Amino acid sequence: MKPSVEMLIEKYRHNLYVMAFSVCKNAQDAEDVVQDTFIQYWSVRKEFESEQHIRAWLMRVAINKAKNKISTFFRRNSLPLEDYIQTLTFESEESSELFEAVMSLPDKYRIVIHLFYYEDYSVNEIADILKLTQGNVKVRLSRGRLMLRHTLKEGWDHDE
16 A cells, blocks of 8 residues: 555645654754655655554654754754744643643653644554554653643742
8 A cells, every 4th residue: 555645745744744843843844854754755665554554654754854853963053942932823821831841841752742642643553653662652651741740830830
């Protein structure tokens, strides 16, 4: 099974962008990662078992490309996250605070939180995508939630 790139772009472009942005913390880098991911899909001579297999493969490639992107020299000269956040619009102040808190998490927690809550992957699927054990994914989710709870609680305590 190998659907057309156009169909996959239409279906997964946004999801891949959000994932790439959560790693890169930069809009232009995230766009580059998405483009590179679809180029790799187009050029790979691989048959996929199912639509879920394709989606997981695209996510894994995007995560790897995003990690590679942030390690480049040019990455150090990009727009800081705080400046970019100011250009975004959110439905509420709480949504903005949550976004900032999630983006401040270390990569290994931010990625599993994103895959679990925003992409609706199960722990088992995340383990397959990230090549981790299910236990490790559960630990990262738990620690990520704890960090978010602590960060958000601090913010609420200062507001009162």
